[in-house]
Amino acid sequence: MTLLRLDEVTVRYGERAALDAVDLEVAEHETVSVLGPSGGGKSTLLRVVAGLERAHTGRVWLAGRDQAGVPTHRRGVGLMFQDHQLFPQRDVGGNVAFGLRMRKVARAEAERRVAELLELVGLPGAQRRAIASLSGGEQQRVALARALAPRPKLLMLDEPLGQLDRGLRERLVVELRQLFGELGTTVLAVTHDQGEAFALADRVVVMDGGRIAQTGTPLEVWQRPATEFVARFLGFDNLVDATVHGQSADTRWGKLPVPDGTPPGPCRLLVRPAGVRLTSPEKGLPCTVAARTFRGDRVALVLQPAGAPRLEAACALRDAPKEGERVGVAFDADDVVVLGAGS
């Protein structure tokens, strides 16, 4: 069942549209990550859903009810702010219990729930600690507990792990996913970190300049970026103009195989590095190895074809050619993606 639906929501700041006719659906118990560069309208999306920002046009539906005119405090959503925004004058317990107090939960019940949540986020017995005495990670956990405490229909996270160091972040992502799974919470998270988004979410939404560039499972988005923007945002650089004739396309890298059913005519193609296969220099597209970088058990190569843009390729450690070596390149149709017009 759809818990959250956005219909053509637009928010403008002056002339600039922070959200431009955005459509989005989030199903119950689903975790959706909104991914995009800073300033791409991600936070605005959360603020519109929370009612902190008014949509100029379009509608927001929560659990089937139009939210127009419903003030923030009656929407029953949870929002974890980017920098937590814990109440400095209250202790940890006071922060976590805040939402319960607003819902007039009985004191004993509230205390029980606070204890339970602090246990859940790994801070048992921290009720009386002052906010100023918490580390960044602990503040994050308290903010999460505070957002979860009133059992919101929808939990929204704004850069939930943004300020944490890498190790902690990777551990927390796993914990969070587990936690949301156990609680059955519906989650809408925004982040600029693709690793975080892919690790956390059932579904990923990539935003570009206030518009949704692509939605899909992490695998779909990773394997089939919809637009050049998405492709570049995910770190893919093998992009080229092409003209499709039947099963293949003409490009500056020569003839490339394309998936079945690609409409003929001019288009833009992405070749994922995994689809760039090394052969002997005599076969395929002749290139010089311009650079190579070790990435754990794989090596990323930058190849320079004669009179054409550079190519990125990946290969196993033992197969890696040296810099300056001449190689040939062939392409796998499975890793060639036809990109949409996008923006």
Place this chain on the structure above:
Amino acid sequence: MNSRLRHAVAAALFGSLGLTTLVACGEDSGSSGGSGSKTVKLVSHDSFAASKAVLKEFTRQTGYKVQVLPGGDAGAAVNQAILSKSHPQGDVFFGVDNTLLSRALDNDLFTPYQAKGLDKVPAALQLDAAEHRVTPVDFGDICVNYDRKYFADKKLAPPKTLDDLTKPAYKNLLVTENAATSSPGLAFLLGTAARYGDDGWQGYWKKLRANGVEVVDGWEQAYYDRFSGSAGGAKGDRPLVVSYASSPPAEVVDAKPRPEQAPTGVATGTCFRQVEFAGLLKGASNTKGGKALLDFLLTKRFQEDVPLNMYVNPAREDAKLPELFAKYGVKIADSATLDPRKIAKNRDQWVKAWSSLVL
């Protein structure tokens, strides 16, 4: 702003501020009724005082309760009454003296009324005897006071007259008040103008200045901070001060046991007389009550209460002075006076000339 708009604004504001409830909390919200009210409103300066028993007596006799409304010092009170002429604050005004009388009369503040008992008031005090717009209630004298101990210790005779004050023997001894800001200061200036005339008073003040007169802004400072004879205050170093003829009795009023003599004396030849009047305000909502109050102000009961409450002399000749005044006070026989019209005409320019001369 026109009056309808004013009402609309006022009504809106009352709603928004919720003042109504607050006003209702005041203990006397009901007493500001219109005519036929059992309250007489007396507008006065902040020195007005009377015994509670005497005011009760008035209520017992007439059925009216007196409500006293404030007006700052004597000058401010008169000016407020003039400004609020179209909607007078109360029914009776008390406290306009001869230095301000012309201003009040020129502004047509009062309804004529001849109070009962006026025949017992000396003619010299009845400055509006022709029309009875105002009724004299009391008088007092502004005189130079001296510190008895100082002059006894120095074996020096205290000064008696204005001329004495310019003598070298009294160099650097006198402190007076700013005529522009202080009522006794102004009265003293008027006294010199009365004594030396339009042409002579400036010359007198030049001599006074050469003899080291000190000018401070208010009576409190002159009397308590600079004058050496006052028992209270900071013990100043000036044994001569411009004050009231009633200051010596005031010095001993609370002394136990009372001394033979007050510690201060009065230079009887330096005095200027202030007469205080009351009048029925034009547009008063309770005219009947106001007239009754004016009558009451001239009764012996009220008149004999005046000295110990306001430290001035009753206007009625037959009012008995309390023992304190009889023993420690002095009767000033030849106090200077000036025609109120002359005061009104020259006051501002005299004060200006005085300021540039002395300050």
Place this chain on the structure above:
Amino acid sequence: MVLARPVKRRERPAAAPEAAKERPGRLRGAALRLALMAVPAAFFALFFVYPVAAIVTRGLRIDGQWRLGRIGDVLTDPAVLDILWFTGWQAAASTALTLAVALPGAYVFARFDFPGKRLLRAVVTVPFVLPTVVAGSAFLALLGHGGLLDSLWGVRLDTSVWAILLAHVFFNYAVVVRTVGGLWAQLDPRQEEAARVLGASRLAAWRRVTLPALAPAVAAAALMVFLFTFTSFGVIQILGGPRYATLEVAIYRETAQLLDLPTAAVLTLVQFAAVAAVLALHAWTVRRREGALKLVAPEQTARRPQGAAQWALLWGVLAVVALLILLPLAVLVERSLDAPGGYGLDYYRALQSVADSGGTYFVAPMDAVWNSLRYAAVATVFAVAVGGLAAAALTRKAGRLVRGFDALLMLPLGTSAVTVGFGFLIALDEPPLDLRASWILVPLAQALVGVPFVVRTMLPVLRAVDHRLREAAAVLGASPLRAWREVDLPLVARALGVAAGFAFAVSLGEFGATVFIARPDHPTLPVAVARFLGRAGQLNYGQAMALSTILMLVCAGSLLVLERIRTDRSGEF
């Protein structure tokens, strides 16, 4: 097969119903601001603008004709120009001196813990409420003939401008300590520490980090001190002697003594123009300086002084406080005990018996205390309600209108009490607003002076509150009102306490307007003090001192109680 769905770009619906409204959110914010502003705006329109306009109009409009020629006449009068010049420079000098003397005090009170701190903070506020005639007299005991300086070094400062400046420091020390210290205590010291770690010297760190954060509070304090000293009245008269006159003195003279309303009106306009210029300057300095600050609980920032330099600073400040504030106050207390038969409580006992003797002139001290407390309590409620709403409305920075409103709220500080008092008299004289006989007029007049304090103390703190905290509360289910109560209120509780304390103290000590409008049968403490001082005699003088001492005690006591209330509240849930 391409799984990714290309983005479908839809046309925006041409005429969606909401499309007509530009920025609905902003509009709602503006509407809320206007609603919040309605009460303070109405209050000021009715109880300030209208009365003052009425008295000025009375002066300049004669027989239905505007007589604006008077403006030129008055403004070219060299005597008026002298007064204007003196008024301006003494206020500027007093403000500079007060800041120089009191800023170290603000630091010490904000950052150091020492025994008796709370009591001392209440005591330094006492001068603020003392009637100037009493305090001036005490100050004379220091600077005047036979005073401390005179007997030690033969130096007499009375009737010199130094006496005026020092007395202004005496009166306004608390304004700086409380306004600046209140914010200082809540500034996170770690930011300054961060600058130190980055290589900034102690002074540089203070100048670069703390001072900019404090700037709005310092500017607010400076503004208030300037306005107070610009409109100084009693101090100038008592300590300066008749040679010195401020605009305020001139306006009083023209209105209350000479009834020269045209001249008084022009001088009032000049005063307004000068005050408006100062407000504009203030707004220009402060703009963009007020930002979100990281505020912490004041208890966390104060500690015992460490090292010789800090101890020296603490002792230096205490010495200044002792000399400049405690000593004059002690003189008053000493005089109230200095009875003819040796030191004792004679005057205090006499207060009661004098009242029992049956005159209307003197009141029983407890009655005066009760009157004062009652007026002050009502005035504080008015001031906090009006000022609090105004501060809430002004929290979000906005356009010219709002800034103008902000400035309007400050104007009463720069307006002569006699102008307001006389304005009340001629403006509020018809039903339903014939308030001239009502006691409510006194707290109303006092609240006019209290409101600027409330706004100026609360605004910097309110603006420093991160608005996302309010959003966090809203998301957790708090209505806007509840969010204000749960988030803003606890954070500004301290500022509110400071503001309420100020408003309370101001109305306890207010004399200028009260004397025109207070009912004689319900005199306040300052009015009662003035009555005793207006009569000759040792007992009267002694009783005036005794009553002043009681006023000091009531003031200090009230402030202590207010401070306690606000500390109790910080430990929520």
